[in-house]
Amino acid sequence: MTYIPTSPTERDAMLEIIGVKSLDDLFEDVPARHRFPMLNLPPALTEMEAMNELSGLAQANENVRNDLISFLGAGMYNHYIPSVVDHILRRGEFYTAYTPYQPEISQGTLQAIFEYQSLMATLTGMDVSNASHYDGATATAEAVNLAYAQFRGKRKKVVVSPTVNPQYRAVIRTYVQGMDLELVADNANADLDSQPDELTGLLDDNTSLLIVQYPDFFGRVYDYTKLIEAAHAKGALVCVVANPTALAMFKTPGSMGADIVVGDGQPLGIPMWYGGPSVGFFTTRKNFVHKMAGRLVGETVDNRGQRAYVLTLTAREQHIKRERATSNICTNQGLIALGTAVYLSLLGKKGLRQVAELCYQKAHYAAAQLSQIDGIGLCFTDPFFHEFALCVNRPVSEVNAHLLEHGILGGYDLGQDYPALKDHMLIAVTEMNSKEDIDMFVEVLSEVSHD
Amino acid sequence: MTDAVMEPKVKTTPKIVEPTLFDLSSPGRTGVTMPASDVPATALPPDDLLRSDLPLPELAEVDVVRHYIHLSKFNYSVDSGFYPLGSCTMKYNPKINEDTCRLPGFLHTHPLQPIETVQGNLVLMFTLQEWLKEIAGFAAVTLQPAAGAHGEFTGVLMMRAYHKSRGDTKRMKMLIPDAAHGTNPASVGMMGMSVVTIPSDERGNVDLKALEAACDHTVVGMMLTNPNTLGLFDENIEKVTELVHGCGGLMYGDGANLNALLGIVRPGDLGFDVMHFNLHKTFSVPHGGGGPGVGPVGVAAHLADFLPEPLVGIVEDGDEGTAPLYGFVKPTKSIGRMKAFHGHFGGGFVRSFTYIAMHGPDGLKDISQYAVLNANYLQARLRDTYKVPYDRICMHEFVAEGRFKGSNVRALDISKRLMDYNFHPPTNYFPLIVHEALMIEPTETENKDTLDAFAEAMIKIAEESKSQPELLHNAPSTTQFGRMDEVKAARELVLCCWLPDNYGSE
Numbered sequence: 001m002t003y004i005p006t007s008p009t010e011r012d013a014m015l016e017i018i019g020v021k022s023l024d025d026l027f028e029d030v031p032a033r034h035r036f037p038m039l040n041l042p043p044a045l046t047e048m049e050a051m052n053e054l055s056g057l058a059q060a061n062e063n064v065r066n067d068l069i070s071f072l073g074a075g076m077y078n079h080y081i082p083s084v085v086d087h088i089l090r091r092g093e094f095y096t097a098y099t100p101y102q103p104e105i106s107q108g109t110l111q112a113i114f115e116y117q118s119l120m121a122t123l124t125g126m127d128v129s130n131a132s133h134y135d136g137a138t139a140t141a142e143a144v145n146l147a148y149a150q151f152r153g154k155r156k157k158v159v160v161s162p163t164v165n166p167q168y169r170a171v172i173r174t175y176v177q178g179m180d181l182e183l184v185a186d187n188a189n190a191d192l193d194s195q196p197d198e199l200t201g202l203l204d205d206n207t208s209l210l211i212v213q214y215p216d217f218f219g220r221v222y223d224y225t226k227l228i229e230a231a232h233a234k235g236a237l238v239c240v241v242a243n244p245t246a247l248a249m250f251k252t253p254g255s256m257g258a259d260i261v262v263g264d265g266q267p268l269g270i271p272m273w274y275g276g277p278s279v280g281f282f283t284t285r286k287n288f289v290h291k292m293a294g295r296l297v298g299e300t301v302d303n304r305g306q307r308a309y310v311l312t313l314t315a316r317e318q319h320i321k322r323e324r325a326t327s328n329i330c331t332n333q334g335l336i337a338l339g340t341a342v343y344l345s346l347l348g349k350k351g352l353r354q355v356a357e358l359c360y361q362k363a364h365y366a367a368a369q370l371s372q373i374d375g376i377g378l379c380f381t382d383p384f385f386h387e388f389a390l391c392v393n394r395p396v397s398e399v400n401a402h403l404l405e406h407g408i409l410g411g412y413d414l415g416q417d418y419p420a421l422k423d424h425m426l427i428a429v430t431e432m433n434s435k436e437d438i439d440m441f442v443e444v445l446s447e448v449s450h451d
Numbered sequence: 452m453t454d455a456v457m458e459p460k461v462k463t464t465p466k467i468v469e470p471t472l473f474d475l476s477s478p479g480r481t482g483v484t485m486p487a488s489d490v491p492a493t494a495l496p497p498d499d500l501l502r503s504d505l506p507l508p509e510l511a512e513v514d515v516v517r518h519y520i521h522l523s524k525f526n527y528s529v530d531s532g533f534y535p536l537g538s539c540t541m542k543y544n545p546k547i548n549e550d551t552c553r554l555p556g557f558l559h560t561h562p563l564q565p566i567e568t569v570q571g572n573l574v575l576m577f578t579l580q581e582w583l584k585e586i587a588g589f590a591a592v593t594l595q596p597a598a599g600a601h602g603e604f605t606g607v608l609m610m611r612a613y614h615k616s617r618g619d620t621k622r623m624k625m626l627i628p629d630a631a632h633g634t635n636p637a638s639v640g641m642m643g644m645s646v647v648t649i650p651s652d653e654r655g656n657v658d659l660k661a662l663e664a665a666c667d668h669t670v671v672g673m674m675l676t677n678p679n680t681l682g683l684f685d686e687n688i689e690k691v692t693e694l695v696h697g698c699g700g701l702m703y704g705d706g707a708n709l710n711a712l713l714g715i716v717r718p719g720d721l722g723f724d725v726m727h728f729n730l731h732k733t734f735s736v737p738h739g740g741g742g743p744g745v746g747p748v749g750v751a752a753h754l755a756d757f758l759p760e761p762l763v764g765i766v767e768d769g770d771e772g773t774a775p776l777y778g779f780v781k782p783t784k785s786i787g788r789m790k791a792f793h794g795h796f797g798g799g800f801v802r803s804f805t806y807i808a809m810h811g812p813d814g815l816k817d818i819s820q821y822a823v824l825n826a827n828y829l830q831a832r833l834r835d836t837y838k839v840p841y842d843r844i845c846m847h848e849f850v851a852e853g854r855f856k857g858s859n860v861r862a863l864d865i866s867k868r869l870m871d872y873n874f875h876p877p878t879n880y881f882p883l884i885v886h887e888a889l890m891i892e893p894t895e896t897e898n899k900d901t902l903d904a905f906a907e908a909m910i911k912i913a914e915e916s917k918s919q920p921e922l923l924h925n926a927p928s929t930t931q932f933g934r935m936d937e938v939k940a941a942r943e944l945v946l947c948c949w950l951p952d953n954y955g956s957e
Contacts, residue, residue, distance in 0.1 A: 002545075002809050002810055002814050002817075003542075003543055003545060003895075003896050004817055004818070004821045004895050004896065005896065005897070005898040006821060006824070006825075006898055006899060010898070010899040011821075011824065013899070014824055014825075014827075014828040014899060015824070017828060017831050017832065018824075018827045018828055018830075018831045018844075019831070020827075020844070023820040023821075023823075023824060024820075026820070026823045026824065026827060026844055027684075027715055027716075027823070028844070029683075029684040029685075029686050029844065030684055030715060030716045031688065031689055031716070031721070034716045034717065034720040034721060035715065035716055036714065036715065036716075036816070037588075037714070037716065037717050037720065038812065039585055039586060039714055039812035039815065039816075040585055040812075041582060041585060041586070041807070041811055041812045041815070042808070042811060043811045043812075043813075044808075044809055044810050044811030044813065044814045045808050045809050045811075046809070047547050047809065050547060050551070050805055050808050050809050051547065051550070051551065053808065054551040054554060054801070054804070054805055054808075055551075055554060056571075057556070057557075057571040057572075057574060057575050058551075058554035058555065058556030058557050058571055059556050059571065060556070060570050060571030060574070061556040061557070061560050061568065061569045061570070061571040061572055062560075062564070062568040062569070063555050063556050063558070063559040063560050064559050064560070064561060065555055065558075065559040066555060066559075068564075068568070070561060072561050072563055072564065074563055075791055075792075076561060076562055076563070076791075076792070078559070078561065080485070082482070082483040084482075084483075084512060084515060084516055086553070087516070088516070088519045088523075090549060091519070091520070091523045092528055092529070092530030092531070093523035093524065093526040093528045093530065093531065094523055094526065094528075094739070094740055095528075095544070095549075095737045095738075095739050095740070096528040096529035096530045096541075096544050096737050096738070097526045097527065097528040097529070097738065097739075097740045098534065098536055098539055098541060098738045098740070098741070099738070099740070099741040099742075100740065100741065102527070102866070102870070102875065102876055103932070103935045104867065104870055104927050104930050104931075104932045104933060104934065104935070105525075105526065105527035105870055105875065105927075105930055105932075106525070106526055106527065106740075107468075107469075107522070107525035107526070107931065107932050108522035108523050108524065108525040108526035108740075109522075109526055109740035109741065111469065111471070111522055111525070112519070112522055112740075113740075113741075114471070114946075114947075114948070115471055115472050115473075115948060117946055117947055118471070118472075118473065118947040118948035119472070119507065121946075121947050122505075122506055122507060122947075123505075123507070125502075127946075127947075128946045128947065129946075129947075131741065132742070134597035134598065134601060134743070134790055135597070135790050135791050135792075136791060137788075137790050137791040138597070138601070138789075138790050145641075165791070167788060167791040167792070168791065170787055170788040171787075171788050171789065171790060171791065173787055173788075174608065174759070174786060174787035174788055174789060175641075177608060177611070177612075177642070177786070177787075178608075178611065178641060178642030178643045178644070179643060180643070221496065221500060223499065223500060247502070248502075248505055249495075249501055249502065250496075250500055250501060250502060251499075251500060251501060251502045252502055255502070264791070271558040271559060271797065272558075272559060272560065272561050272562065273557065273558060273560075273796055273797030273798065274557065274560045274561070274562050274569065274572045274792075274793065274796040274797060275562030275791070275792025275793045275794070275796055276562075276597070276743075276790075276791075276792055276793070276794060276795045276796055276797070276798070276799075277597070277742075277743035277745075277795040277796075277797070277798045277799060279743075286944075289944065289946070295741065296946060297946070298940040298941070298943075298944055298945055298946055299940065299943075299945035299946075300935055300936045300937065300939045300940035300943075300945075301465045301935075301936050301939065302932045302933040302934060302935050302936070303933040303934045303935075303936070304466075304932070304933045305465055305466055306465055306466045306467075306468050306932060306933075307465035307466065307467050307468065308465075308468075308932050308935055309940075310935045310937055310940045312937070312940040312941050312944070312946075313941055313944075317633075318600070318633040318634050318636075318637035319632075319633035319634075319881075320633070321633075321637070322633050322636035322637055322640070322646070323636035323637060323639055323640035323645075323646045324640060325633070325637040325640060327637070327641070328600040328603065328604060328634045328637035328638040328640070328641055329598075329600055329601075330598065330599065330600045330632075330633075330634050331598035331599060331600065331731065331738075331741065331742040331743070331744035332598075332741055332742040332743075333597075333739075333741075333742045333743045334738075334739045334740040334741030334742045334743070335737075335739030335740060335741075335742065335743065335798075336739075336742075336743055336798075338739075338740065341472075342515065342519060344507055344508075345472045345482065345507075345508055345510055345515045345518070346482035346483045346510070346512060346515050347482060347483055347485075347507075348476075348480075348481065348482055348507050348508055348509045348510055349505050349506065349507045349508070349509050350481055350509070351481065351482060351483055351484065351485060352505065352507060353505055354484075354485045355485055357488070357495075358485060358486075358488055360493070360495070361488045361490055361492060361493055362488070362490050364493035365490035365491060365493065368493070383496045383500060400565065401565075404565065404568070409561065409564060409568075412563055431485060431486075434489060435489040435490045438490070
């Protein structure tokens with residue numbers, strides 16, 4: 001009866017009005033032989049016992065705030081989260097509300113989403129944003145759906161740069177299983193030193209979409225303007241998967257001509273939470289708005305002449321279009337999107353740029369120091385943001401085990417996804433890493449390499 | 452307030468109730484300041500790689516807090532009142548869950564950490580998989596899908612892969628009842644399969660004759676919500692699964708209505724081969740104003756090899772002295788990855804784990820019994836006033852008609868008027884097979900007083916529909932905002948705030 005507020009007397013009075021004798025009598029439609037199974041579950045805990053049990057589980061982990069210094073990224077990043085973000089997310093008015101289908105009593109959520117859309121469009125340099133996707137990977141897969149719908153399934157090729165996050169590429173492969181589509185360049189053995197413009201040769205009249213990442217999975221920053229022009233010359237659309245922190249300092253994919261800019265909003269004030277929930281952002285040009293999946297909030301007025309917001313263009317969505325909808329998405333990441341909006345409004349114009357530059361400075365300091373160690377070197381020479389690939393000349397698992405003994409969470413083992421990058425790790429540095437952390441990392445790593 | 456409602460909507464400059472973040476921005480204000488760099492400076496990359504301007508709002512911390520607190524006050528929520536939104540299971544969200552999911556050990560672990568450093572997370576995930584298997588009667592569970600619709604997509608991918616692995620490639624037809632959620636056909640549409648709609652019979656069950664006629668060797672399977680969206684448990688459920696299995700199809704269960712079945716019946720025992728759970732409905736993950744949800748999928752043994760990767764498993768057995776080592780395993784014929792990383796761990800799994808742990812087997816049965824009690828009680832109190840087209844003992848929700856003979860009052864008007872009585876309206880116009888549908892799901896966390904007050908408001912509104920119908924047509928009138936001009940929103944398509952004059956795409 002943990003959260004059930006009904007007394008036995010009230011229950012009996014209710015049963016009488018219904019006209020049945022007991023609670024069990026309400027379930028006669030359920031086949032008798034399967035009715036009321038005995039569930040083999042542990043007995044109920046009280047709140048105090050539950051808190052103890054959950055605290056025990058949480059403490060069985062080593063976390064990157066109290067136990068470990070982290071240099072791990074590869075799609076999820078350890079950033080500082082200002083206090084205000086969680087104070088707002090803990091407001092019951094936000095977190096215990098449903099999707100704002102009744103706008104008269106949901107203006108808080110609706111205006112907050114409208115502002116989120118505005119912030120994401122500003123950050124990416126695009127015209128419009130939807131109200132969110134599950135994460136960066138599924139947002140990228142939805143870009144494939146958009147392009148497929150745009151060409152009515154007639155263009156059957158999608159060029160996916162091999163330097164797009166391997167997990168994102170895996171999700172795209174899952175999503176297109178029922179579609180008559182070919183994924184090109186999605187190859188773990190590709191030449192990773194080649195410049196993005198070399199993808200141009202793969203673009204043709206049958207290409208619906210080109211997907212590139214910015215910065216790419218190895219942290220490298222390229223100006224994709226020419227590549228995008230080449231794709232457009234073939235009539236294809238271009239989706240750029242972007243890191244939102246990087247967009248505070250690097251030129252926007254919008255200004256390079258991208259048609260769709262997606263990514264994961266986790267770096268914007270959302271805890272890593274062992275992988276989720278985070279939020280996928282999806283922004284595009286106004287002319288694709290009718291093909292875009294997901295919810296969309298638009299400005300209007302109410303019948304009292306007040307500025308207000310509603311879910312709009314809902315005819316695109318599953319509850320109206322059913323099997324002809326461009327996507328089946330219904331529930332999205334509303335509360336997490338709200339968290340990113342609170343973060344962006346707190347940091348604002350100056351603060352976000354400051355975070356990006358701190359990441360850039362510290363990552364470059366770390367890269368310079370690390371590459372001085374004998375036998376260790378940077379894998380690529382192109383400009384990078386806050387991640388870089390490092391050759392460590394021995395199995396990454398071995399190196400990471402040693403680092404872990406010193407309380408350091410080492411980089412991501414790139415050999416798992418790219419056979420050519422065996423013995424390479426991907427290192428992420430954010431504003432959370434002090435010079436002291438970095439120096440210690442360098443020291444421990446030089447011990448390993450001299451073993 | 453009533454005067455304001457009557458005013459024509461011709462004002463050219465709308466009144467701003469709460470300015471946007473961009474309206475509030477003032478150059479030079481700062482919220483959170485970051486520390487200065489403690490490393491020697493590196494030159495920035497060349498200018499042609501950089502953006503020249505970042506036109507985000509400039510606000511102080513207090514501006515931001517007040518703005519969001521103002522906005523929060525415009526929302527109706529479960530914490531503030533009764534939210535009988537059918538099919539959404541808007542139950543009370545226990546506060547302890549908000550604390551457990553924010554324990555630092557959960558909050559600040561990276562999804563790619565070595566498994567030895569995250570055994571707490573992995574034990575929690577493994578246990579939750581086991582619990583969900585037991586609760587719904589399945590052989591295996593993936594926690595990865597992000598929401599109900601994502602779980603459906605996962606399930607349909609597995610059904611397709613199952614048939615394909617048997618060389619059974621002709622199956623392209625999914626049977627879906629007319630009462631189904633829109634996400635069912637949409638998930639099928641994403642796979643390029645076709646949908647065959649199966650009608651409901653006069654008792655609200657699947658029409659067995661129509662089903663039998665549709666069952667052939669081209670059927671992938673059937674997607675069924677049970678109890679269905681009328682809130683009715685299908686009286687012929689075993690016959691339905693028999694027919695679908697008989698033609699080689701698989702049974703997909705939409706778990707949106709699982710709140711009626713905990714400790715009552717296990718869908719796996721009824722013959723369902725695949726089912727998604729909505730942890731944000733049944734297991735108290737808050738809805739967050741539209742998400743995040745959590746949509747794990749359970750499967751019978753013959754589909755277990757097709758689950759998405761990775762699952763949590765025991766990678767090294769323990770013995771008396773040591774605990775087993777938990778890690779990730781890949782099913783042999785996996786359909787692949789549904790999203791990055793492992794699913795909605797913090798905001799989803801931790802909350803649901805806490806909730807199930809605090810209920811145990813008896814507590815879970817209480818949930819469903821009282822959810823069903825509350826729905827039947829409201830149905831009994833309202834059936835003389837509102838027509839209930841499929842009138843029998845319901846499960847956790849029921850559907851009434853929001854219309855009256857000789858009146859032009861519609862379900863929408865009744866819903867809006869409920870706001871004036873400080874209730875959230877039921878779901879409107881769904882399912883599509885009921886005229887002017889009002890779909891009412893009270894959940895188990897409401898007491899009799901609340902249900903009585905709601906029933907009385909509904910009865911009063913029915914009287915008003917005869918005596919003062921304009922009250923309903925113009926409702927709501929006591930809320931901060933009135934009815935919206937939805938046509939203007941779709942026509943003008945203003946989807947972003949005002950941006951500074953010098954805003955460009957640099």
